[in-house]
Every structure is written in structure tokens, then in C-alpha cells.
Amino acid sequence: MTPDWVKDAVFYQIFPDRFRIGQGPLGQPAPVREGFEPWEAPPTLRGFKGGNLWGVIEALDYLQELGFNALYFCPVFSSTANHRYHTSDYFQVDPILGGNEALKRLLEEAHRRGMRVILDGVFNHCGRAHFAFQHVMENEAASPYRDWFHIYKFPLAAYTKHPNYAAWWNNPELPKFNTSSPECRAYLFRVAEYWLEQGIDGWRLDVPNEIDDDEFWREFRRRVKAINPEAYIVGEIWDDASRWLQGDQFDAVMNYPLGRAILGFVGGEALDKDLAARSGLGRLESLGALAFHHRLEDLFGRYRWEVVTAQMNLMTSHDTPRIFTLMRGQVERVSLAFALLFTLPGAPMVYYGDEIGMPGGHDPDNRRGMIWDPEGWQTHIQETIRRMAKLRRLVAPLRYGRYQYLYGQDGHLAFARSHGTESVVVAVNAAPEPWRAQIPLHGIWSRGERAVDLV
Template sequence: MQGDTGGFPDWVQDAVFYQIFPDRFARSARVPKPGNLEAWDAPPTVHGYKGGDLLGVVERLDHLTELGVTALYLNPVFASGANHRYHTHDYFQVDPMLGGDAALAALLTAAHARGMRVVLDGVFNHASRGLLQFHDLLENGSASPYVDWFHVNRFPLNAYGGGPLGYEAWWGLPALPKLNVGNPAVREFLWRVGEHWLERGIDGWRLDVPNEIDDDAFWQEFRRRCRAVNPEAYLVGEIWTGAERWLHGDIFDGVMNYPLTRAIFGLVGRDLATDEIARSGLDGVEALGAKRFVKRVEGLLGAYPRGAVYSQLNLLGSHDTPRVRTSLGGDGAALRQAWLLLFALPGAPCVYYGDEIGLEGGHDPHCRAGMPWGRRDAWDEELLAFMRRLIRLRTEQPALRRGETRLSAPRDDLVVVERWLEGGDGAGAVGGRGAASDARAAGQRLYALVNTAGAAATVPAAALPPGRYRDLLSGGEVVQARGAALVPARGGVLLAPWS
């Protein structure tokens, strides 16, 4: 890893994020709704609303607390003309269908009382036809005081009919006019949006397609303004590929770590949903043996300053991809291996709502179904128990959150991730009481091992020193003597020294 060149928020490396698509997570009876809503459990559609809201999130915080979540990432919440709310009408108003500003304030109060941070989604590259400034442009043409807020090519504008638009739009979509961020008034407007919601208590921003605002000075000032309000504000960019430009401590703290997603899928996936994956921003996933996986991940860890590595938003799925269970072809063994690797590696893991109970769904809109609160039979209870245990272990074991990292591949179907706290001698053991404080005091080393083979794998002593270990996931004992330790077929273990 490179040396740090800027300040990164300390809390992020300890966080477990949970991503919420507000229209689909939970619906509260306290928020009035229009009558034309999709049935909650009906298959999701591109344009339909299901009526989820922010008070619904408040009412379901117990589920997130029991899961072990410590931070929420919310898809856009501002007034909009789309269920996903990436078509922003008003950057300074929470959508009334979500409960308005009061509901966000209630969520911030309730989440913070539980020790949960809240990060909002900011869409600053483009807005919507409903934005006041763009609507004025449609009404008044070249006489509009906002004519230079957008990239206008010709008049009259054609925002709703066929033919040339007359203005630049994201991906050519008429509903998403691109903002002219080169205009000082637009820059000041967007910087003020960033400040405004931090002043009201949010803990950071996830920035949508920030690479399409190809202007480092804009983002550097955005960071400066945000950090002036909250020195610990987390800024994470939606960058799908290499992010060296963005992670030197002067723009973003981390990015959505899709390259790691691809690497994990390439290692553990046997029956990938290649067509669904190809339709998403993940594009293709290359099959990887253990040795190439280790090399790929080492490259990711070495590309950025240490603070950025530990501030990455690591994920297996989002609103822009098929659900992880679907991506992996419904393969339960691959699913558990993928989650183990995600939680064993540096960075803040993020769980997309419903993935903890095994929801399935292909590319948008199918990955955006209503959370089945009323259909407990649709929940994978074994997976939920596994996720709770994995999250609890990450919380209890500081080596998994803040420790050094070493990867190895003793054979091409076995990956070993070793984590330890610098300053510990590695000799510490989990005592008979299993006390996490003992592990912290001893500077204990942990070993996450993933075996992708169809038969149990032995682990060489060079990868796992001789001794007695406890699998923190299952509670079982593993003895390593002359390379005799076994990892189950297509299984994974998280080992700690045991005495």
C-alpha cells in the first residue's frame, strides 16, 4: 500500500454498511401515499412506485441493529420524478413521498442514537426536467436566467418529443439534462447542497458518476467545503474501474469497489449468471484460480494509499447489478465464500438490502424488489444467521477491521487471507472463554481460508503455522500439524489460534 497523503475518516474502516433503496425497503402508515402504487410483493417495474419511505426505515432499524449494521447508505432521497430518485427535482427538499425533511431528520436522530451513520446519494452531474432551473429554461428559452446552467446546443429545446434534444443529457436520456458544472453559479449551487445536508446531520456523500464531472478542482473544493462542516464526512465515488486519480486524499476517501466484486465472483463462481452480469456495469467476470485472484487483489491493495484501501466501499451487489445470489447462479457455497472474502479483506463491507436473506433478482428493475417483511418464508434463515455471525466477528475482531493483510495461494484452489494487528507477535490465542478482549490484547492473527475445489483441501504449514485453531464461524476445532489442517470442499473457515 502507498503512504497516506490526506486525511481519511477514521470511523469508516470499522463500519458495516447497509444500502437501502428507499422506495423498496419499508413503507410506514405514518406517511401519506397516493393511490396508484404497485403491490409491495409484485415484481418490480421500471416506472412503478411501491411507496417505501424514510419512516419505514426508522421502523425497521431493529432488524439492522440485530444484523450488526453500523452505517446506512441511502439511494437518493430528494424530490424527484422517478422511483429511484436519480432524476432530481429539488436538491434542498426530501421527497414528500418519502416523508419529507421531517422524516429524514427522524431517521438521522434514530440512527445516530443507535450508533449508525447515514450517507446520502448525491447526483450532481445531471438533474431532471423537473428541476426549477431547467423548467424555467423550457418556458423562457434563450431569455431564461438559467440558460448557461445547462449545455444548450440549439433552440427550441425538445425535452418531451422526438428528434434532437437541443441540450446535452446523460446517456442521451431527455429526462436527465446535464448540468454545466463549469458555470461558477452551478458550482456554488452544488457545493452548497453538499454543505446543507451535512449541516443537517448526514455523515457523508456517495457521489453518482463523479468521473463524468471531469474537473478535479470542482471535487477538491467539494471535499474542502464538506470537511469544513464535518471533518469526518465520508466521500465515496461511484467509480467502476481503477480509481488512482480519485484516491490520493484530496478528492474522495474511497470508491465503490467493483473491481474487488469482479475478482471475488471470478474466484468462487461456478455457475455465474453471465447474461445478467453483462447487462450491468460489472460487464464480464473473468474466471480466476486462486493464484491469479491473489495477484489481482494484491494489485488493488497496492494501488492506493492505506487510508483509501481501508475506506473502500466493498460490495457484492447494488441497485445497479444483479443480486449477488443471482449473479452466483443460486450457488449457496459460492455465496458464503464470497461474503467471507468480502469481510476478511480491508475496506468497509456493504450489504445491499435483502441480500442478507438471500433475495434474488436480475438486472434493474428486478434487483429492486420490495423487502418481503410479510413473507418470512421467503427468507433464507440459515444465510441470515451466517451474515449476523460474520458481521459480529468483524465487529469483535479488530484485526479484520484495522489489521495488516497478507494473501497467499498455496494451491490454485485455495486462498488464505491473513490479518493481524501491527505490534502483536502473532502468538496470541483465543482463550477458553473466547473473549474478544483477549484477542485484542494479544495482537492475534486470523486466517480466512477459502477452498474452491470439490474436495477437502489440506493447508501447508507455510500458509498456516502448526497449532490448534478454532473456526470462529462454526466453533469447530482445527489442528494444524505437518500440513494436516483441512478446509471443507467448497468451504471457508475463519481461524484463530486456540489454547
């Protein structure tokens, strides 16, 4: 069973170093307060801007007012990297973020508002600063952690370009865990359990395909669901995810294929395909309405319906250019793409700042400091998201209804979604010119019933 709450969720993705600096109490240990890059300066690969979880707490009202009811955080644990994918300690929230105390408060404040919180779980590899790896660095074969990694030779060449141990993409900064070591495995499961016990609502799994072991993920699921049956397990799988979506591993995946299709349909000639191609989005195809529809049908037919409605649907993230830049600043196209994202089956997810039309090219440019001055906001996009989130909240078919094709030609698509006795028709004009057409309703409304324009 996939968690019910996800079907009602509207996710907001936060990259903690770049979202907001809050003035919380000193953490444990005291976070550093100085020595950061200026907030407005172009981000650098190694620089820190000092965003923290106290800042997120301060922004919860802003997010709630826009209609977000779920937060997905890029990693928050102690790390040597500004993106925090290089984990130093899985049991400690990074001191710069405010430490464990700040996360505890954030969970309380979010839950008080009915908002869910999921964290990024990086279980395939750790940072070379991780205590177990450092233990092996120092003690080599005498370390009881020697089996936690795949070591080819001592001494470890961790600070060279040629790691002599298994590492993610052969990057010496990221030693791969040996998940077949019972103690290492137990450690990782314990991490997953611990944070659920602390109150998080699920895990987004980083590169889970790299742990090529279905039994690992089955046990992961059993342990997670034993603590919270409604916990959400969503994997970062960029392509077909059937292997993991049989009900015994993940609840859902990050639905990049859907996002790629929306971009291809809505983007038109504005779409910067070259920029997209340099990211995980890959080569985007321009899609007419019919081709887009076929893509959707394929995607929605591939997995069980309870998976489809629990998918994390997104177009952009910290791993892609920003949608505003992909659409070359065409605000209407960005707004339309979000409108589609919010009306299709699955839980929509918005990357921080995309709701205000922040620009951003390739990493690290897509990770700029959030703009908090409304002068810098593209309010048309923001208003679209606010309205679509509200619509989705008020209109159950947008959350639970099956996708039903009605009409598709050139840049024009209409589809219906029905749930119980309610039906919604969504008509999209992705072309630059106004559009009028007769849309066959195929009996989704009974004869004589009156339609209401919700937009």
C-alpha cells in the same frame, strides 16, 4: 485523511422505494398513500411501490441486529423516478418518502444507535423536472438559469428523443449541469453542505467522473470536510480510481473490481456470466486462488492503505443483478462470497435483500420489494452475514490489518491479517469438495502461540 469510522463500518444499501412502507405521520407536503404497485408484483420501470423513510426507521432494529452500522441510500430527494436519480429538488426529501421530516427523524434514530447515514449525491445532472431546468424551458434566454445547462438551441426539445442540450448519455430526462457556471457550482456545493449540516455522514457520488474537473471535486471536498472532517466521500468509479484518490478529492470509491474478483473466484461454474455482462459488472473472469490473490494484491497496492481500509467493498448493488441470481441460487457460494467480503480490507457493503437471498436479474428485477416474511428468507446467508459482521466488529485485524498471502491453489486460498499483536488467518475453500492442507504461516504467529477457531 479518510474517516476513521468507515474502517469500522458495515454498510447496508437501501433503495428507498422498495425497502419498507412505514406508517409515519403525514409529511410536508403530505405524501401520497395510495396508487402504488402491489409490493409483491414484479417491479416495472416506471412503477412505485411506496417504500418510505418511516419504513427504514422501523427496520433499524433488524439492521442493527444483523451487524450493520452504516446505511447508504440511493437518492432520497424529490424526483420523478422510482429510483430517484432524476432529481427535481435537492433540498427536499421526496414527499412519498416522508419529506424532510422523515429524514430528520431517521438521522436521529440512526445516530442514537451509533449508525451512520450517507446519501447518494447526483451532481452531474438533474431531472428535467428540476426547477432551474423548467425555468429555462419556459423562459429560454430570458431565464437567469440559462447558464446552468449546456444548451445548444431554443426552444428546448426536452420531451423528444433528441435533446438539444447536454444530457447524461444523451437521455433528455437528465440535463447535465454546467458546473463551470459559478452560480450552478455554488448551488451544488450548497446542496452538499446543507445536508451535512442536517447531519448526514457523507456522500456517495453518482457518476462523478462525468464532472471532468478535478478542481470541482477538490472544492467539494474542502467544503464537505469544513463542515464535518469525518464525512465520507465515496465515488461511483467502476474501474481504476487513482485520479480521485490522491487525498484531495474522494476518500474512497465503490470497489466493484474487488467484488468482481470475489465473484470470479467464488462463483465457479455456478456464476451466470452472461447476466453479469449485461450490467456494469461486465465480463467476469473465473479466477483460481492464485489469480484471485494477484488481483487482490494489485487492488490493495494501488491506493494508500488508509484508502484501502476505507473503500466501499461490494459485489452487487441496484446497478447489478443480485448475487443470489448471479450464483444461480447456490446459497453456500453466496454465503462464502460474503464471508470473503467481510474478511478483506475495506468496508463491506450489502445491497438490501441480498442478505436474505432475494433473487433478481436485470434492472428492474433487481429492485423487488423487500421480503419481510421470514418464510421467504435464505437464513444461511443471513446467518453468515450476522456472524461475519460480529467477527469483524470483535476482531480488529479484520478491519485494520494488512492483507498477507499464505497459500493459494485451485479453489483454495489462505491469507492472514495482522494488526498490533493480533493476527487472523482466513482460509477459504471455494471448491465443492472438502479441503485439507498444510498452510505455511510465515511466522505470523509466534512459535508456541495457540490459534483459536473463530468460525
